[in-house]
Amino acid sequence: MSMHAAAAAAGARVKRRLEPTMICFSEEPALAEAGYRFAMRVTCNVKQSLEFRRSGQRPDVLREKYIGAGNGSTTTFPVGDLSALQSDSACRGAVRCMLAELPQLRSLHLADGEWDSVVPADIVRQIVRVARGDDANDGFTFCFAMKVHLRIIYNNKALLMACNEREPGSDGIETDDDCPICLDSLEGEPAVELPHCKHAFHRGSISTWFCNKTTCPLCVGDVRPCVLPEFPDL
Ligand SMILES: [Zn+2]
Ligand SMILES: [Zn+2]
Structure with a gap:
């Protein structure tokens, strides 16, 4: 970029x-x-x-x-x-x-x-x-x-930018290999992990989710504090 x-x-x-x-x-x-x-x-x-x-x-x-x-x-x-x-x-x-x-x-x-x-x-x-x-x-x-x-x-675009690309076989918290939002396989499509809980979703699915919600669909952890690393003193 x-x-x-x-x-x-x-x-x-x-x-x-x-x-x-x-x-x-x-x-x-x-x-x-x-x-x-x-x-x-x-x-x-x-x-x-x-x-x-x-x-x-x-x-x-x-x-x-x-x-x-x-x-x-x-x-x-x-x-x-x-x-x-x-x-x-x-x-x-x-x-x-x-x-x-x-x-x-x-x-x-x-x-x-x-x-x-x-x-x-x-x-x-x-x-x-x-x-x-x-x-x-x-x-x-x-x-x-x-x-x-x-x-x-x-x-809300900041939420998606705070997510990490999901590496195939990465060793975050285990999830099954389906996207919990659309229930299709995570393989073969771009997928991301949430920064705080490492739960994984299709990039497209979580992007749509973030239009209405600011929490993880699985564990309900708030993603917003993770978009603020530039302001540790606030
Ligand atoms: Zn999905
Ligand atoms: Zn989660």
Whole structure:
């Protein structure tokens, strides 16, 4: 499979949605004692969730974790040059650079395009408005709180991709040689083993099964946790 085809296949089974929101915004007087006139104080809370969607249904949240909650989630950045905040594009770039310093966001391993969308547009609008205002040169600290929710959404194709090709004569748990779903022989047709229980089925039969169910037809073990090896810490 080419790199491109592999990326397309992964895209079909996993979607990432990045949802940044602003919670509040305020301007405070400059932090004179800190030695700079302009600064941004960012409070950023991050939530990451792993969700599973079957066709035509709403996603189920499988796991959820919060990163950077509490006092440790606030960071202050000095701003050397006010002009960096006086146009939309410059301000967006400056905020993006600051957010890229935050460990709670770095832990999400965002792609380039995701970093572009991590900055809530309403924060940029508010900062530019104040930075262009008449009293801007007196100095100020922008304070804002934001929330970033990264949703990783699997679909049922991911279940099939988590299965292993069944090797003829492989020594998993013994099954008889018929597919438990269609009762035809497993020999001569592509067959797979489920990752957690090694029960074997025709690839086509289990693929149809996964359109409606996420468990093994024989032992009823949930296959969904097996599609998540990339996220051991969630
Ligand atoms: Zn079958
Ligand atoms: Zn099973």
